[in-house]
Amino acid sequence: MKITTKWQIAGAAAFITTTVLTHAAYAQEETIKVGVLHSLSGTMAISETTLKDTVLMLIEQQNAKGGVLGKKLEAVVVDPASDWPLFAEKARELLTVDKVDVMFGCWTSVSRKSVLPVIEELNGLLFYPVQYEGEESSKNVFYTGAAPNQQAIPATDYFLEELGVEKFALLGTDYVYPRTTNKILEQYLKDKGIPAEDIFVNYTPFGHSDWSKIVADVVALGADGKKVGVISTINGDANIGFYKELAAAGISADDIPVVAFSVGEEELSGLDTTNLVGHLAAWNYFQSADAPVNAEFIKEWKAFAGEKRVTNDPMEATYIGFNMWVNAVEAAGTTDVDAVTTAMVGQKFPNLTGTEAEMLPNHHLTKPVLIGEIQADGQFDIVSQTEPVPGDAWTDYLPESKMLESDWVELKCGMYNTETKTCVQLNSNY
Amino acid sequence: MLRILLIVFAALMSLAPLHAQEGDLNALLETHRASIEKPSRTTIGPVLEALVESQQPGVDVFMEKWREKEVWQRKSDGRFFFVRKAEGGKLTLIDVATGEEAGLADKAELDNLKPNSGVRGVIAAALVQFQLSDPDPERRLQALTALERDANESHLSILRAAIDSETVPAIKARKERLQRLLTIKFGFDQATRVAAIESFAGDPGVDARAALNPLLVTSLKVFDATGVPAGTNVARILKPGRDIDPEAAYQLLVEAGEARPVVPLDQRKQALAANIVDGKVGGIPVSDLVTQAARDRAYLALAAEGAVPPLVTADERAQAVANHVFADVYAEPDAALTDAARETLDAISGTVGFYRFLDLALDALSLASIYFLAAIGLAITFGVMGVINMAHGEFIMIGAYTGYVVQQVIPDYTISTLVAPSRSWRASRSNGW
Amino acid sequence: MQRSFFARQPSVLIFISLLALFTIAIVILSEGFGLGLVSTSFVKILGKTLCLCLVAIAMDLVWGYCGILSLGHFAFFGLGGYMIGMWLMYERTKDIVIASLEGAALPPTAEEIREGIGTQIFGVVGGSDIPVVWYFADSLFAQLALVVLVPGLLALVFGWLAFRSRVTGVYLSILTQAMTLALSLYLFQNDSGLRGNNGLSGLQNIPGLTDMPQSVLSVWFFLASALALSLGYLLAAFVVSGKFGNVIRAIRDDEARIRFMGYPVEAYKLVVFTLTAVIAAIAGALYYPQAGIINPAEIAPIASIYLAVWVAIGGRGRLYGAVIGAATVSLLSSWFTGGQAPSVPLGFYTINWVDWWQVLLGLGFVLVTLYMPQGIGGLFDRFIRKDAP
Missing domain, CATH: 2.30.30.360 (Myosin S1 fragment, N-terminal)
Known part of the structure; x- marks a missing residue:
């Protein structure tokens, strides 16, 4: 009996402690809470920590300007630890326990798909700052990164028109973004008259390091006398091995150009780029973009995070998203999600490359597409820049999604079938 | 001076x-x-x-x-x-x-x-005529590289003129090889082209294959029952059902305007939806149209009424395919050239296969020795002491870092290899995790 | 001569009554049913923790009692999750597809519905055909049976091959770890038909119960987890208390001796291995609808190693030890990643828990194994075992 009491006391004590701790975030002074949902540990930490720092810097700057609606912004930083189920758990915690008014977060598509059901259920607000595969539009998410038609399609056009590539190798890591992007690109290339046998598709697992066979295969593609180009959706550290092997095989960018969608300043900062000079990357922002507002941003970032840090495209997306949110809250006069969502559409804000970004009714941005050649110093020479392109949630190049449309203002639907004139579903497909 | x-x-x-x-x-x-x-x-x-x-x-x-x-x-x-x-x-x-x-x-x-x-490639090609006989060998090489990437007909005569004056043997050899490649592509008379083609037998270079393969490009063509006209350079005749899918063959006939198109499934569905009368299509209630068989019946009924285009029957399709000849035809009309190119490519593929085997064998050997090196340490602790060291990979990693740091301090590669076993860097890359 | 089961296993009654009290308290305090003092997200965390406790009990049974250090039990856990996830995802999508096709002029055919479902589920990985492994996905009962059957059969076949060849000790650990790695790499491929790296998502939305708010649903799942945990505990205690329990403990202590005494060691091991795999799978099938998403990263070998670490921290060879270990580590991780742990300014350096919690957790693992070989559960022994035989 005595034992039981001891157990009970211990159990009750443990329970009370945990309950109190989870509720410790209550009863602060009147602030507007901003949730930051980026992995700070695990495999994605290297990319996502930068975005956390960006949000913290933006909040600091906004508070120095007097906050929003006369209140200070307060960051609530959580660590989903690159663990996808944990993203859903932390999002729920942010929304229900910490009661944040907005969240900035996620990098991988899996993490976004993990969070989606939670924010749609609880009517939260998420700003997603990374280029992604499209085929999605949620009422509660603003996609400030590029949709496929704002990155992959223009880069392919550049290959076709400017470099005269006739044979394509689509190399990717085996997961959702490369799979969907390559599916779109394959269809697009076929529509452009490239025969199926001139499109070589290959997927490798995460962290793949033995590239000699694949690079040899790509070189052998040139055996029928057509110019070969590589479109790379290879992600993460597999890129290091891939580029090293390209250099080792003595392939210059003039022979077989490679355009990458996941390699930016941050990724190159750890690499010796002398052998990569001339290879390409397509983004909506490069640190080398020649605009006064960009110079200012880079200066502030270096002052905040350190002299050696570089800026990259998802940071610009975070920057645009954050400022649009601030303006939308000011315009709506409240942080209420529905009011802010309505005020968000149509928001305009200058981007860092000298043009203007506009939030569209499908919750995507207009963005210029920039193509850069890698230079020896790890920066990019911008060789092509388009006018801002409106982001398309449902790609027009796939038969199953070309009749779909997203419009949260007129149609109030993220997946509207224009053929049957019905809303397929109000929630997004996670 | x-x-x-x-x-x-x-x-x-x-x-x-x-x-x-x-x-x-x-x-x-x-x-x-x-x-x-x-x-x-x-x-x-x-x-x-x-x-x-x-x-x-x-x-x-x-x-x-x-x-x-x-x-x-x-x-x-x-x-x-x-x-x-x-x-x-x-x-x-x-x-x-x-x-x-x-x-x-x-x-x-x-x-x-x-x-x-x-x-830049186009500019380089335009610069060729200035650089090909330039006194500076560096620039002559640049011109050759540009030509290898992107050459046109006009370059052949320029290149031929620049060979005799060449003094550096290595560059001369490269010029001659390039001359032969360009002859295959742009040469005028048959004999020199065939000679150029045959000179590449057994040459494993990708550029040689890149010059030869375009000669062998074929396209799929349809001819009526009288057969292939004389003078056509045929690669092979295709037999429907064995070399070509009859469906694809019929599609080819449709594209050539020789046969009626098949009504695709979604068009049939739209036709059904457009012909709903009093909740019925062709006499079949709409609510019954939940199987493809019922929909086909309804469509046939509509077709009988003449409301929709009739279906193309399987017999009709088979007949149409049987009445035509399908063949792969070379784009190059000269059979002597294509024959020479094919024989040369066959000879090349033997050489390439041999080199590929050597390449794979060496790769396997190098990877195996790295794994061996990593595993031998584990074998000692495990085999002798019975302790399995789950953290053995850590040592490889530490070795890699040591190698890296030492190389930062001692730039000379040979000396630094003595100081730290820097090759373990490669080992850690191959291990991945 | 033989005392009653509960007298031999005093921890069972204590554990189940404590769990019951705890469960009732949480239900009363929950948002869905009671005072609303405990948030839905915390109820979910607790529900998931109970599932982890259940799989830890399975691990304790197979390792702590039978001496088989399996590094594959989290794979069975994940497989259970995948099996239930297929039904959840298929049925939810089916409802959406049928609803969207309702307005069309012609009623949809079965093929059209299947095609719609295929596009919805697999469009994201660039496909639209429903792979053959989804054959039973439209039937809840079939998938529930598969929750038990797939991991059970895998464990049976794998265990039979391994034990028959007398693979023991560290070799068995390596073998099970290889199996886990192979399974997770296979599932990472899109060709596996289970959406590759994306996994199955949106599992928290239960088809047919779409009107029920998550605050209520989470409590039901919490209750189900608590029930499963208490049944699992009961079963495990029953298994280890009788003659069977004595034999498997003897196998752990001296396998050769038991074999020479005429016991079919392989059969005993196989039963324990398969039984625990099934328990793990059931725990997984309860865990993932609460987590909301399952993907191959869950099955990575590290997860199974963590499982062994939980049991080691809690104290192996005692069932409550496994529960304590799993609950402690899981709740601590949850707390540290929540960002509420205050930073500690040291003047020259500020300790941010975000940077340090994993290091501290690892250090904790090492310290516990070095200085408390009996684990946290061993602390209780000091005053509980006085009157135990």
């Missing part, structure tokens, strides 16, 4: 005529300004032709500098300059035609022209 004098003299000689025609190149560039500012591979050709044909001195220098991204443009008047770094972060402008200094400018007043690599 004499050599320096000669160089100075040559430089003066090359500068002298520039003075005489000052401004002409600038005027020429001015007329093409828009194309030069925003060049594209598809539009730059005529501009380069005009530049080359103008025979202006300095054109080649301009094109070279342009390719090297060393041409700048003054924003205020759109004039092009070369630049040199000057004091105080400013740039000294150099006139493209005269090579004389033309004052100082701020970086903000200028735009650096950055042609993309497609344009």
Whole structure:
């Protein structure tokens, strides 16, 4: 009996402690809470920590300007630890326990798909700052990164028109973004008259390091006398091995150009780029973009995070998203999600490359597409820049999604079938 | 000493005529300004032709500098300059035609022209005629590289003319090889082309195959029952059902306008939906149309009424396919060329297979030795002591870091290998996790 | 001679009554049913923790009692999750597809519905055909049976092959770890038909119960987890208390001796291995609808190693030890990643828990194994075992 009491006391004590701790975030002074949902540990930490720092810097700057609606912004930083189920758990915690008014977060598509059901259920607000595969539009998410038609399609056009590539190798890591992007690109290339046998598709697992066979295969593609180009959706550290092997095989960018969608300043900062000079990357922002507002941003970032840090495209997306949110809250006069969502559409804000970004009714941005050649110093020479392109949630190049449309203002639907004139579903497909 | 004098003299000689025609190149560039500012591979050709044909001195220098991204443009008047770094972060402008200094400018007043690599390739090809017989072997090599990437018919005669005067044996060999490759592509008479093709038997280079394969490009063609007309260079006749899918064959007939198109499934569905009368289609209630069989019945009923185009029956399709001949036909009409190319490619593929085997074997050996190296340490702790060290990979990692740090301190590769077993870096890369 | 089951296993009654009290308290305090003092997200965390406790009990049974250090039990856990996830995802999508096709002129055919479902589920990985492994996905009962059957059969076949060849000790650990790695790499491929790296998502939305708010649903799942945990505990205690329990403990202590005494060692091991795999799978099938998403990263070998670490920290060879270990580590991780742990300014350096919690957790693992070989559960022994035999 005595034992039981001891157990009970211990159990009750443990329970009370945990309950109190989870509720410790209550009863602060009147602030507007901003949730930051980026992995700070695990495999994605290297990319996502930068975005956390960006949000913290933006909040600091906004508070120095007097906050929003006369209140200070307060960051609530959580660590989903690159663990996808944990993203859903932390999002729920942010929304229900910490009661944040907005969240900035996620990098991988899996993490976004993990969070989606939670924010749609609880009517939260998420700003997603990374280029992604499209085929999605949620009422509660603003996609400030590029949709496929704002990155992959223009880069392919550049290959076709400017470099005269006739044979394509689509190399990717085996997961959702490369799979969907390559599916779109394959269809697009076929529509452009490239025969199926001139499109070589290959997927490798995460962290793949033995590239000699694949690079040899790509070189052998040139055996029928057509110019070969590589479109790379290879992600993460597999890129290091891939580029090293390209250099080792003595392939210059003039022979077989490679355009990458996941390699930016941050990724190159750890690499010796002398052998990569001339290879390409397509983004909506490069640190080398020649605009006064960009110079200012880079200066502030270096002052905040350190002299050696570089800026990259998802940071610009975070920057645009954050400022649009601030303006939308000011315009709506409240942080209420529905009011802010309505005020968000149509928001305009200058981007860092000298043009203007506009939030569209499908919750995507207009963005210029920039193509850069890698230079020896790890920066990019911008060789092509388009006018801002409106982001398309449902790609027009796939038969199953070309009749779909997203419009949260007129149609109030993220997946509207224009053929049957019905809303397929109000929630997004996670 | 004499050599320096000669160089100075040559430089003066090359500068002298520039003075005489000052401004002409600038005027020429001015007329093409828009194309030069925003060049594209598809539009730059005529501009380069005009530049080359103008025979202006300095054109080649301009094109070279342009390719090297060393041409700048003054924003205020759109004039092009070369630049040199000057004091105080400013740039000294150099006139493209005269090579004389033309004052100082701020970086903000200028735009650096950055042609993309497609344009650079076209410029390099246009520069070939200037560089192929250049006294500097470096530039001759550059020209050859440009030719290997992108050559056209006009280059063949230029290249042939440049072979005899070549003095460096290695460059001469490369020129001759390239000459043979270009002959395959652009040669005029059959005999020399066949000879050029046959000279590549057993050559494993990708460029050789790249020259030969285009000769063997085929396309699928349909002929009526009378068969293939004489004089057609046929690769092979295709038998429907064995070499070609009958469905695909029928589709080919439809495209050739020889047969009626099959009504696709979704069009049939739309036709059904459009013909709903009193909740029935062709006499079948709409609510019953939940299987494809019922829908087919309804469609046939509609077709019988003449409301929709009739279906193409399987018999009709088989008949149409049987009445035609399908063949792969070479784009190249000359059978002698295609035969020679095919034989040569067969010979090459044997050599390539052998090299690939060697390559794989060496790769396997190198990877195996790395794994062996990593595993041998584990084998000692596990085999002798019975302790399995789950953290053995950590040692490989620490080895890699040590190697890296040591290499930062001791740049000489050989010495640093003695200090730290830096090859373990490679091992850790291959292990991945 | 033989005392009653509960007298031999005093921890069972204590554990189940404590769990019951705890469960009732949480239900009363929950948002869905009671005072709303405990948030839904915390109820979910607790529900998931109970599932982890259940799989830890399975691990304790197979390792702590039978001496088989399996590094594959989290794979069975994940497989259970995948099996239930297929039904959840298929049925939810089916409802959406049928609803969207309702307005069309012609009623949809079965093929059209299947095609719609295929596009919805697999469009994201660039496909639209429903792979053959989804054959039973439209039937809840079939998938529930598969929750038990797939991991059970895998464990049976794998265990039979391994034990028959007398693979023991560290070799068995390596073998099970290889199996886990192979399974997770296979599932990472899109060709596996289970959406590759994306996994199955949106599992928290239960088809047919779409009107029920998550605050209520989470409590039901919490209750189900608590029930499963208490049944699992009961079963495990029953298994280890009788003659069977004595034999498997003897196998752990001296396998050769038991074999020479005439016991079919392989059969005993196989039963324990398969039984625990099934328990793990059931725990997984309860865990993932609460987590909301399952993907191959969950099955990575590290997860199974963590499982062994939980049991080691809690104290192996005692069932409550496994529960304590799993609950402690899981709740601590949850707390540290929540960002509520205050930073500690040291003047020259500020300790941010975000950077340090994993290091501290690892250090904790090492310290516990070095200085408390009996684990946290061993602390209780000091005053509980006085009257135990």
